[in-house]
Amino acid sequence: MKITEEEKKLAIETTRRLLETYNDNQGNVIPVLQQVQNKLGYVPAVAMEEVAAHFHIPSVDVYGIITFYNQFRLTPPGKHQVKICMGTACHMRGAHIIQESWERRLNIKLGETTKDREYSLERVACVGCCTMAPVVVINDEIHGKITPTRVDGLIFANQLDNQKAKEGAAPNE
Amino acid sequence: MSKNFPAAAFAKLQEQAQKEWARLREKPLILIGAATCGRAAGALSLLKDVKNELAKLKLDANVLEVGCMGHCYAEPIMVIHNEGLPAICYGYVTEGVGARIVRDFLTEGDPCVEFALAALEPNDMFPTFADFPRGVYENKVVLEQCGFIDPQNIDHYISTGGYTALTKALEMPPEEIITTIKDSGLRGRGGAGFPTGIKWQTCRNAPGTTKYVICNADEGDPGAFMDRTILESNPHLMVEGLAIAARAVGAGKGYVYIRAEYPLAVERVALAIEQARVKGLLGDNILGSNYSLDIEIFQGSGAFVCGEESALIASMEGQPGIPRHRPPFPAEAGLWGQPTIINNVKTLSYVPHIIKNGADWFTGIGSGENPGTAIFALAGKVINTGLAEVPMSTTLNELINEVGSGIAGGKKLKAVQIGGPSGGCLPESAMDTPIDFDSLTQAGAMMGSGGMVVLDEDDCMVEIARFFLDFTQQESCGKCTFCRLGTKHMLDILERITKGQGKPEDIDTLTGLAAKVKAGSLCSLGKTAPNPVLSTLKYFREEYEAHINEGRCPAKMCKELIAYYILPDKCERSCDACVGSCPVEAIHDNEDRIKVIDQEKCVKCDSCTMACPPQYKAVVKLSPPHLVLEKDKEYKEGKQKWQQ
Numbered sequence: 001m002k003i004t005e006e007e008k009k010l011a012i013e014t015t016r017r018l019l020e021t022y023n024d025n026q027g028n029v030i031p032v033l034q035q036v037q038n039k040l041g042y043v044p045a046v047a048m049e050e051v052a053a054h055f056h057i058p059s060v061d062v063y064g065i066i067t068f069y070n071q072f073r074l075t076p077p078g079k080h081q082v083k084i085c086m087g088t089a090c091h092m093r094g095a096h097i098i099q100e101s102w103e104r105r106l107n108i109k110l111g112e113t114t115k116d117r118e119y120s121l122e123r124v125a126c127v128g129c130c131t132m133a134p135v136v137v138i139n140d141e142i143h144g145k146i147t148p149t150r151v152d153g154l155i156f157a158n159q160l161d162n163q164k165a166k167e168g169a170a171p172n173e
Numbered sequence: 174m175s176k177n178f179p180a181a182a183f184a185k186l187q188e189q190a191q192k193e194w195a196r197l198r199e200k201p202l203i204l205i206g207a208a209t210c211g212r213a214a215g216a217l218s219l220l221k222d223v224k225n226e227l228a229k230l231k232l233d234a235n236v237l238e239v240g241c242m243g244h245c246y247a248e249p250i251m252v253i254h255n256e257g258l259p260a261i262c263y264g265y266v267t268e269g270v271g272a273r274i275v276r277d278f279l280t281e282g283d284p285c286v287e288f289a290l291a292a293l294e295p296n297d298m299f300p301t302f303a304d305f306p307r308g309v310y311e312n313k314v315v316l317e318q319c320g321f322i323d324p325q326n327i328d329h330y331i332s333t334g335g336y337t338a339l340t341k342a343l344e345m346p347p348e349e350i351i352t353t354i355k356d357s358g359l360r361g362r363g364g365a366g367f368p369t370g371i372k373w374q375t376c377r378n379a380p381g382t383t384k385y386v387i388c389n390a391d392e393g394d395p396g397a398f399m400d401r402t403i404l405e406s407n408p409h410l411m412v413e414g415l416a417i418a419a420r421a422v423g424a425g426k427g428y429v430y431i432r433a434e435y436p437l438a439v440e441r442v443a444l445a446i447e448q449a450r451v452k453g454l455l456g457d458n459i460l461g462s463n464y465s466l467d468i469e470i471f472q473g474s475g476a477f478v479c480g481e482e483s484a485l486i487a488s489m490e491g492q493p494g495i496p497r498h499r500p501p502f503p504a505e506a507g508l509w510g511q512p513t514i515i516n517n518v519k520t521l522s523y524v525p526h527i528i529k530n531g532a533d534w535f536t537g538i539g540s541g542e543n544p545g546t547a548i549f550a551l552a553g554k555v556i557n558t559g560l561a562e563v564p565m566s567t568t569l570n571e572l573i574n575e576v577g578s579g580i581a582g583g584k585k586l587k588a589v590q591i592g593g594p595s596g597g598c599l600p601e602s603a604m605d606t607p608i609d610f611d612s613l614t615q616a617g618a619m620m621g622s623g624g625m626v627v628l629d630e631d632d633c634m635v636e637i638a639r640f641f642l643d644f645t646q647q648e649s650c651g652k653c654t655f656c657r658l659g660t661k662h663m664l665d666i667l668e669r670i671t672k673g674q675g676k677p678e679d680i681d682t683l684t685g686l687a688a689k690v691k692a693g694s695l696c697s698l699g700k701t702a703p704n705p706v707l708s709t710l711k712y713f714r715e716e717y718e719a720h721i722n723e724g725r726c727p728a729k730m731c732k733e734l735i736a737y738y739i740l741p742d743k744c745e746r747s748c749d750a751c752v753g754s755c756p757v758e759a760i761h762d763n764e765d766r767i768k769v770i771d772q773e774k775c776v777k778c779d780s781c782t783m784a785c786p787p788q789y790k791a792v793v794k795l796s797p798p799h800l801v802l803e804k805d806k807e808y809k810e811g812k813q814k815w816q817q
Binding site: 028055070086089091096097100105125126128129130131133135143149 | 248398471776
């Protein structure tokens with residue numbers, strides 16, 4: 001996926017603004033990166049360079065941190081971030097089946113984003129809702145007891161919402 | 174400074190809180206369980222429904238968002254306190270039901286017993302939770318208030334006895350606090366079971382004036398969710414425990430390390446810290462004493478290994494979370510090289526209770542070397558999933574069959590997976606094992622953080638071993654060669670076995686590699702990573718052999734080794750539920766209008782099994798997959814015979 005020049009500019013500006021509130025104590029590196037990810041949804045290379053310069057550490061160390069922790073993304077997420085829980089209980093109740101349903105429906109693999117940037121697909125280690133297994137988290141909303149047909153339903157519901165929003169924008173048609 | 178100063182200052186806070194608490198009960202009170210598990214089941218829309226209904230009927234009632242009371246199987250849960258009747262707890266309150274209960278109960282006085290789970294107070298009319306088998310075994314200490322108080326309101330916590338322990342601790346000499354904890358025999362609930370008092374003593378004795386206390390809320394074990402529940406339902410309990418621990422070792426700064434996957438817990442703890450600060454229970458000169466403490470939250474970034482204390486510290490220092498050699502232990506040289514104690518959420522949550530009730534009270538629960546209670550997250554194929562707190566040394570059998578009400582769907586229990594990726598699978602024959610640190614380790618599992626996943630006959634043991642190894646292999650930080658490469662090799666072998674490409678020598682190779690990974694790893698992640706494989710090999714070797722020698726998965730779970738098949742004599746011609754459910758259009762009619770699955774197209778998603786009406790149950794799984802051909806042949810021959 002290509003990151004546009006505007007996105008790069010936005011990333012640099014956002015990161016710089018965030019860094020103003022932090023001193024160069026190395027304990028702040030991860031909190032800063034978390035903030036960047038919160039704002040942008042991912043941490044691009046340009047943001048890593050900014051952070052590295054601020055803390056006087058090599059950029060590669062920041063890259064090391066980003067790739068060590070599962071939470072950080074290197075590419076922009078979709079508008080709907082679908083996270084499939086891969087905890088024990090979810091696994092035993094068919095999380096891999098749910099994963100395949102999403103992959104099949106969206107025509108992308110785990111870790112990818114659809115071309116229209118509508119959906120991205122990720123896995124998470126246990127969100128702690130084991131009693132509701134299998135669980136899928138879409139943005140911040142948790143959906144429990146998912147089945148392949150529920151997956152279709154969730155995608156369809158989103159399509160309807162989009163359609164409504166479109167029609168709402170042009171009411172006289 | 175007067176010695177009674179904290180107590181006097183606290184008495185005022187308490188009085189204020191109790192007034193607030195009493196005011197709450199002047200009107201009907203509705204509690205809705207809205208922890209993450211409740212939200213997944215739709216608690217927030219229930220909350221909206223109830224509020225709408227109250228507004229519509231112009232009724233006056235207090236509606237509170239509370240945490241989780243542990244009965245997760247019945248989510249969403251609602252409790253109504255109404256004048257004249259005992260408080261009643263309702264379960265499975267789905268859309269529409271909540272509004273109806275509120276309407277009928279508050280306007281007509283009909284408590285809608287058909288939706289009730291139990292009453293909360295003893296009475297003559299309804300059974301309470303204590304009357305069920307679960308209630309007989311449960312002994313709630315840490316979870317006592319969870320689900321009954323508003324986690325976002327410090328007054329609720331204070332009015333139910335909260336922060337009295339901290340007040341008491343401020344008047345005790347630190348040595349005495351440590352002695353009490355030592356006498357109580359409290360062992361760390363994070364998994365290893367190290368005596369908490371000794372850890373604190375080491376930290377107190379360590380030279381230096383800057384010391385830290387960290388609450389480890391990086392609950393990474395898949396299948397464990399009790400730390401999340403405690404933090405979401407009663408965050409002040411942990412904050413109070415942390416403050417007492419800090420006072421005992423003489424630390425001026427505390428941290429709560431919460432994992433990124435728990436956004437709601439982060440929010441609740443942040444609010445709790447802020448409220449405690451406003452009330453003067455944290456910050457400078459707590460309750461007018463000369464002790465000061467501040468607590469900060471540090472969010473984890475999604476690395477399982479950061480639950481290990483030295484990796485956790487590395488991550489707080491802005492490094493990749495890679496464990497280091499111990500000693501020196503963090504209690505001597507931890508965060509930024511200063512003496513640091515790191516305790517699990519549950520451990521710290523016991524502390525206020527022990528200080529309040531004394532060490533003898535705590536040793537009175539549980540058994541000998543394992544005093545107190547154990548909190549278990551029951552999940553998997555058990556009927557009553559949720560959180561249960563039972564005295565230590567309760568047996569597995571009691572926990573699963575009495576507290577959990579047995580296995581769902583009339584299936585047979587096969588094994589219990591305890592302790593997450595570091596633990597093991599115990600078979601049915603080990604069901605009399607008492608649950609405590611020592612007995613479980615002896616049986617080949619581990620207490621771990623208390624996640625318990627119940628497995629039935631449909632679960633494949635090779636697959637679950639593969640699942641855990643896949644997890645640890647991905648989460649290995651890569652420092653130790655054996656952990657990094659050994660687990661990868663073990664995973665490759667297990668993957669081959671689950672695909673039916675196992676070789677007879679694989680079992681020996683696995684055992685050998687397991688021993689080497691255990692010996693060659695620095696931290697517990699690598700040291701315990703082979704446990705799931707070893708315990709399943711020990712108790713379920715025949716399943717491995719079936720996979721390797723016959724290409725058959727006895728539990729019919731491994732995808733490559735099964736095929737879906739529709740039994741012709743059970744399939745109903747006029748029904749086509751399965752056809753519509755198939756996402757890849759693999760089901761079609763044959764010449765007899767019986768549904769047939771095209772094996773080439775089938776993605777084995779299980780949709781048809783779920784769609785097939787229960788009165789037919791025509792879809793079955795066959796293993797090994799070539800059985801489908803035999804079944805087809807059988808069908809054709811049978812038809813020929815019948816036609817002749």
